[in-house]
Amino acid sequence: MSDPKYGEPVEETTPSADATSADDAVASAHEGLADAEAASRDVAVDESVAPAPVEPLESTPAPAEAAEPVVTASEPVHGSLYANDPVDEAYVPGAYSDPVAPAEVVAPVVAPAPQPIFVQAPEAPRPRGNRAAAGLIGVLAAIVFGLLYLGAALGLGALAGDVTGENLGAKATSALTGWWFWVPVVVFFLAFWFLGAIINRGRWGAWVIFGLLVGAAAYGGHILGQLFQAPFWQLTASQGEEVVRGQVLAPLAIAAFVFGRELTIWFGAWVAARGKRVSELNREAQREYERTLEAGPRVQQG
Incomplete structure (x- = not known):
């Protein structure tokens, strides 16, 4: 039977007896295969029950190879508390703990630094003088x-007959306006004050001794007053010398010396007495100052 070519009509065939016999053969073959397979299963079960012979192992030393470290479950795992504890891979820190409130940052209390207390040191007492009192x-x-x-x-003047009861007032008034009176008075005052400035708080003995100098100054003031009364700027040198020579031993010049010296002694005693009191006050102030220094500074509460 030849294959049909393209474009030729195909002849329809009907099953024959040969095809039917082939189908029967295939079916019987399948049945035989099924029986053989069932038999093989039974034999396999029987063989599995029987123990298999154990062959002795040959103890031939094998070359040691460098064993690589293998991490097993028995070794400690990073992050676990103990080596045998199972590792919870799904653990999240803080998932099973109570929420912690954030701590408030409190600024440290700084104690104030001690402030320096300035205490004014006591001043040394200034010694009091006696010069103003002497003046x-x-x-x-x-x-x-x-x-x-x-x-x-x-x-x-009365002894000389120049001053009488009638002209006493006029003579006194003219004396208060004349140079011969005021010059010795001013010289005496300046000499007394100058001596008081030197002696200051000294004792009365200094006034007694140096009172002679004040008397001499008063004596010189008398002569100088006579020159001013002349007046000396209108006199020649010889006339001025004659005036001075006439007043050297004049009774009023000697009286000026005596008055100046005696008044210096007695009024000097007054100045010396006050100077003694001032000296005592100075010593007391110095002692108080020394006591204050020994006691040390004190804080005054306001």
Whole structure:
């Protein structure tokens, strides 16, 4: 039977007896294969029950190879507390703990630094002087000197017959306006004050000794007053010398010396007494200052 070519009509065939016999053969073959397979299963079960012979192992040393470290479950795992504890791969830190409130940052309390307390140191007492008092007392002494000097001049004038009861007032008034009276008074005052400035708080003995110098100054003031009264700027040298020579031993010049010296002694005693009190006050102030230094500084509560 030849294959049909393209474009030729195909003849229809009907199953024959040969095809039927082939199908029967295939079916019987399948049945035989099924029986053989079932038999083989039974034999396999029987063989599995029987123990298999054990063959001895040959103990031939094998070359040691470098064993690589193998991490097993028995070794500690990073992050676990103990080596045998199972590792919870799904553990999230803080998932099973109570939420922690954030701590408040409190600024540390800084104790204030001690402030320095400034205490004014006591000042050393300034020693008190006696010069101003000597000047004031010298003014009183000069007034007394002027009165005594004027009285002596009027008395000497009365002895000479120049001063009488009728012209006593006029003579006294003219004396208060003349150079011969004021110059010795001013010189006496300046000499007394200068000596008081030197002696200051000294003792009375210094006034007694150096009172002679004040008396000499008063004596010189008398002569200088006579020159001013002349007046000396209108005199020649010889005339001025004659005036000085005439007053060297004049009774009023000697009276000026005596008054100046005696008043210095007695008013000097007053100045010395006050100087003694001032010295005591100075010593007391110094002792108080030393006690304050020994006691140390004190904080005054306001």
